[in-house]
Structure formats: C-alpha cells, structure tokens
Amino acid sequence: MAISEAIALGVVQGVTEFLPISSSGHLVILQELLRWKGPSLEFDVAVHIGTLFAILVVLRKRIWSLIRDPLAYPSRLILLGTLPTAVAGLIAHFFARRAFESGILASTMLILTGFYLWSTRKAPQGKKDALRTSPLDALLVGIAQGLSVLPGLSRSGLTIATGLHRGLERHWAGEFSFLLAIPALVGAAILEAPRMAKAPILPLAMGTVSAFLSGSLALLFLLKVVRGGKLYRFAPYCWAVGIGYTVLVLL
Template identity: 45%
Template sequence: MTTFEAFILGLVQGLTEYLPVSSSGHLVLLQKLFGLKENVLLFDILVHLGTLVPLLIIFRREILDIIKKPWGRLPLLIIVGTIPTALIGLGFKDFFERLFESGATLGFEFIITGFILWLAERQKSGRKNLDQTGYFDALFIGIAQGLAILPAISRSGLTISGALLRGLNREWAAKFSFLLSIPAILGAAVLDLKDFIAQNSNLASINLMPFIIGFFAAMVSGYFAIKFMLEVLRKGSLRVFSYYVWILGMVVLVLQAAGKF
C-alpha cells in the first residue's frame, strides 16, 4: 500500500464513517479497485481507531458524565444498545468476514441503505430526548447497528434511521448513534487486532508510514464528518444520501455484471 492510497482510504473512511453512506462498503470497494491485499486488516483497524478520536473530542462532556455516573440513564441505554450489536457481531462473525472478502453483496447493500434512509426521512419529527428514550428504543437501535456490520449497510445510517423510527428527535438521534458507536468500534478493533496478531508473526517487517497517514487522515476527516452530520440532522435531509448510495449501488452492480469488479 502506497502512502497516497493510504491517505485516500483514510480520508474516505473518516468521511463515510459518520455520513450515512457506509464506511466499510467504501473501504472494501476502494481496496478492491486498488487491488490491495497485504495487511488490509491492520489498516482497517487503525483507520477505525482514527475515526474514534474525533468522537472522544466532540462528545467529551457526555463521556465524562458517563465516567462520573456509570449507572446513569445514558450509559445504561448505551449498554442495552451494545448487547445486540455484540451478539450479532460475534454470532455471525465468519459470515460477515466472507462477505467482506468477496464484496459480492456491496451493490445491493448500498441500495438497501438508500431505501432505509428514505423511509426514515419520511417519518414525522420525533420528540423523544434522553429522558424519554426507553430501553426498548435502545435495543431496537442496537439491533440496527448489529445488522449494519454487513459491508455496505451504513452503521450511522441504520442507527440514526432506527432512532428516528422510534421517535427520537433528530439531534438526539444523531448524538445517541455516535455515542453508541464508541463501544462497537473499540470492540471490533480489539477482536480484529487479536486475529491480525495471530495471523502475522513478523510484525517488525511492516512499513508503518502508510498506516500512520491513514490513521490521521481518518481522524481529521472524521471530525468534519461528525460536525457536518450533526448540522444535517438539525436543518437538512437524509434524502441526498439516499440518492448517492442508490447511484453508487447501481454502478457497483453494473461493474460486477461486466466482470470489472
């Protein structure tokens, strides 16, 4: 992997991690187009950790409150939402890994993401805030996050859509979606790092520069993506993202049908 490829992949990862267009789908797509095969798992781990940094910065107050009051309403909602994500991720780990390796379902999943965003945008604006959000709401959103482990199903898209469908107000839906992603990103990184170390005995031979560049590119672009997405949920619409993933999904399907991908 060249430093340029790492920069592009990190940049795209950071942007698409928090925009509802599927970061994993874009990462798999670009890795296939660039023909990357070596140390791809390690790169995925580092860019995902890179996208975690802006979350910790932007939501530092909420995170400090969680640390101070670990049994408060917000941490309990996050725990309830994390449980189904973990069960789905661990229970279907081999299945998801095969889909990531093949990329065969990318086109269909991008299109499905578009329909989910479109459906969520048609819902009337909800009014639930933190105090009014129930544990069943958190469970429903957590299941949505678990299903979003599929390569081109957007995690932020599915969790925000799930939150809107459960009547959460738009700003709180985005915030809860982002906070819920923290344990998911950390958990996936730990499991993937364990697998990578088990599969690679000679770690000292790896050129770390592309990975460092990818990490920082994902971190910086992720910061702006979060800020932009929060603004979209306040004043804008998710439909523009539906159009984007529909077009991308159809392009991928055409490329696959032509044997180009």
C-alpha cells in the same frame, strides 16, 4: 504501504465512516472493480481508532457527563444497544468474514440503505431526549447497528434512521448513534491489537491521524444535517453507487 497512500485511505475512511454511505460497502466494491486487495487488517483497525478519537472529541461533553455518572440512564441505554452489535460482530469476526466479500451483496445493501434513508423524509420530528428514550428504542437501534456488519448497510444511516422512526429528537438520534459506535470500535481494536503490534508504525500512525481529522469534520457535518432533518439526501448517492456497480457487473 506508502505514506501518501496511508493518508489518502485515512481520509476516505474518516469521511465514509460517518456519512451514511457505508465505508465497508465502498471498500468491497472498490476491491472488486480494481482487483485491489485493499488495506491490511492492521491498517483498517488503525483508521478505525482514528474515527474513534473523532467521536470522543466531537461528543466530549456528552461523553464526559456519562463518565461522571456511569450508572445514569443514558449509560444503560448504550449498554443495552451494544448487546446486539457484540453478538453480530463476534459472529462476523469468527465465522463469516468471507461471506461479506461480495460486491453484489454490498451494492444490494447500499440500495436498501438508500431506501431506508429516504424513508426518514416522512418521519415526524421526535421529542424523545436521552431520558425519554425507552429500552426498546435502544435495543432496536442496537439491532440496526448489528445489521451493519453486512457491507453496504451503513452503520450511521441505519442507526440514525431507526432512532428517527422511533421518535428520538434529531440531535439525540445522531449523538446516540455515535455513542453506540464507541464500544464497537473499542471491541474491534482489542480483537485485532495483537496483529497491529507487528505492523510498520508510520503508515498506521498517518492513517490514524488523517482518519481522525477528516472524521471529525464529517461527523460535525452529519450531525448538522441530521438536526436539519435532511438525512434522506444521502439516499440518491447510495442508489447511484449500488445500481451503478450492479449494471457494470451485468454488462
């Protein structure tokens, strides 16, 4: 892979990973339209490591507070929310990879993501902070994250929207979504680490750095959007991509 391609793909991954438009859905659709094999699995893990570092930097104050008190209530919420994701991720990794390579499936899920994002227009402004969030709230947000193994279902979109519908404060709904992403990203990196050791280092490094930089900016932007109650504004984009691809396939 050329260095310029690695940087470009890293930027795309960094942006689409955090904005509620499904990075996996876009990748599947592009592969179908362009007959493109897509980046290697090793590169995919590398750019996800870049987005992991973006979360660690942007949410460093919250994360540091959890590290200082790992048995605190918010830490237990994150553990509970991670369980459905772990189950879904292992199933997808070992049994169902090829089932998730359909462009029609991805476009359909993107359309559904759009409707779920749009539904947050009517969600009342929540009052639950980290200490008021119930175990059921955390579990439902975790289930939403688990469902996002399907391409086209946005992880950030589903988890934040679920948090908003459960009455979480907007700022906390955004933070909780990305705190939940940390164990999932670490788990994916561990599963694929043996393959990365055999790959060329420079493209992986450039992809990681570009994903980190673009992802940090995208994450800061999205958290601002969520605090303003404007998550639904991403819905028309999801509809446009999902419907547009479906029309192209049917023509």
